[in-house]
Amino acid sequence: MALVNMRDLLNHAYHGHYAVGAFDVISLEFLQGVLQGAEEARAPVILNFVVPQFRYYDFELLAAAAVAGARRSPVPVALHLDHAADLDHVTLGIRHGCNGVMIDGSHLPFEKNVELTRSVVQTAHGCGIAVEGELGIITGYAGDDQAEPGPGVYTWPDEARQYVRQTKVDFLAVSVGTVHGIRPERSDLDLERLTRINRAVGIPLVIHGGSGLTDAQCECLIDRGVARINYYSGLSQIAARRLRSNCLVDRTGGAAALNQGVSEAVRREVARCLAVWGAAGRAEAVFAAASPWQEVEHLIIYNSTDTDAHVEEMMEEGRRALGAIPGVRRVFAGRAIKEGAKYLYCWLVRFAHPKVVDSYRDHPGHVAFADTRFRPTSAARISIDFQDTGGAAAATRPADAVGGRRVPG
Numbered sequence: 439m440a441l442v443n444m445r446d447l448l449n450h451a452y453h454g455h456y457a458v459g460a461f462d463v464i465s466l467e468f469l470q471g472v473l474q475g476a477e478e479a480r481a482p483v484i485l486n487f488v489v490p491q492f493r494y495y496d497f498e499l500l501a502a503a504a505v506a507g508a509r510r511s512p513v514p515v516a517l518h519l520d521h522a523a524d525l526d527h528v529t530l531g532i533r534h535g536c537n538g539v540m541i542d543g544s545h546l547p548f549e550k551n552v553e554l555t556r557s558v559v560q561t562a563h564g565c566g567i568a569v570e571g572e573l574g575i576i577t578g579y580a581g582d583d584q585a586e587p588g589p590g591v592y593t594w595p596d597e598a599r600q601y602v603r604q605t606k607v608d609f610l611a612v613s614v615g616t617v618h619g620i621r622p623e624r625s626d627l628d629l630e631r632l633t634r635i636n637r638a639v640g641i642p643l644v645i646h647g648g649s650g651l652t653d654a655q656c657e658c659l660i661d662r663g664v665a666r667i668n669y670y671s672g673l674s675q676i677a678a679r680r681l682r683s684n685c686l687v688d689r690t691g692g693a694a695a696l697n698q699g700v701s702e703a704v705r706r707e708v709a710r711c712l713a714v715w716g717a718a719g720r721a722e723a724v725f726a727a728a729s730p731w732q733e734v735e736h737l738i739i740y741n742s743t744d745t746d747a748h749v750e751e752m753m754e755e756g757r758r759a760l761g762a763i764p765g766v767r768r769v770f771a772g773r774a775i776k777e778g779a780k781y782l783y784c785w786l787v788r789f790a791h792p793k794v795v796d797s798y799r800d801h802p803g804h805v806a807f808a809d810t811r812f813r814p815t816s817a818a819r820i821s822i823d824f825q826d827t828g829g830a831a832a833a834t835r836p837a838d839a840v841g842g843r844r845v846p847g
């Protein structure tokens with residue numbers, strides 16, 4: 439189990455003066471390349487899922503693969519949901535395994551941005567999930583807005599202080615001259631502004647639009663509190679170049695032949711970035727400092743005073759109502775296979791994090807379902823909240839893991 443707590447990871451980077459790469463995952467080739475690049479660099483890494491990119495792939499499928507890949511990775515991995523517009527996006531991201539979320543209210547007036555961010559922080563923190571907010575506008579998002587970078591869209595240090603204090607975000611995305619995508623000319627960075635923002639907020643800062651920055655510019659950003667760099671366009675161009683050259687070399691090849699070497703190209707670039715940003719060789723130190731990220735299983739076995747058909751109806755209702763509660767990853771409900779079993783029915787609700795035990799219990803959706811549908815007919819029941827201790831133990835043994843491939847599990 440190499441999934442680690444996102445908050446611990448970025449705090450480690452912030453205080454250790456390096457930056458973790460957050461690489462957008464848009465396909466299985468990217469996922470493999472990013473994980474292998476981090477492994478090669480023995481660096482922690484963030485798998486980034488960007489909401490506006492969901493039109494290109496099936497988030498649920500790719501996130502499941504990312505969770506499986508992160509679990510067997512020998513280096514620390516966290517999953518992030520980027521550019522969520524509302525609480526529904528955030529709940530979806532948590533349900534599919536993200537342990538960090540970004541709420542993007544940067545286009546809203548300050549007070550509205552604070553209001554939206556605060557409500558997301560309240561829910562996400564109740565699920566143990568770290569939150570990134572954004573203040574100032576990072577331009578160039580495809581189809582979003584094409585405003586030029588400059589003081590008109592940059593983050594203001596005093597506003598940043600107020601925003602962080604009022605919202606309690608864990609990380610802050612700042613606008614200091616980077617843009618989404620790649621611009622033909624070099625980005626001019628307002629480093630003086632970044633220094634003042636860092637002093638004002640004292641939490642890990644995030645740079646969106648890491649492509650097109652020089653190595654020296656990245657070092658200047660990291661010196662001023664940047665602990666995470668989002669990087670996609672550069673990676674995407676490298677992958678596209680490989681695809682184009684495959685097409686030229688092999689004009690009759692099938693899809694598998696045309697995809698050859700794409701994940702290797704991603705791997706090399708990821709390893710290079712992680713070395714430049716100072717994250718290479720940090721895997722063991724992060725394992726020692728960051729708590730493992732592990733789900734909780736909430737198990738209830740019970741008997742009912744109602745008929746089988748009514749219990750089945752009640753379970754179907756529960757799958758829907760409980761499955762929609764933030765922090766719930768999955769709801770299983772069923773009946774014992776053997777007749778005459780001591781307990782006939784079972785609920786197994788999977789929570790993203792131990793904090794969900796409390797927020798779930800108090801959530802109005804759970805309270806209503808439990809009080810009106812479940813408890814009145816299920817007098818005899820026992821319950822337990824538990825974690826798989828095998829997974830947690832594995833995450834505290836970095837020496838065994840780094841450098842060798844652990845058995846998937």
Ligand SMILES: [Zn+2]
Nearest residue numbers: 618646647668
């Ligand atoms: Zn972004």
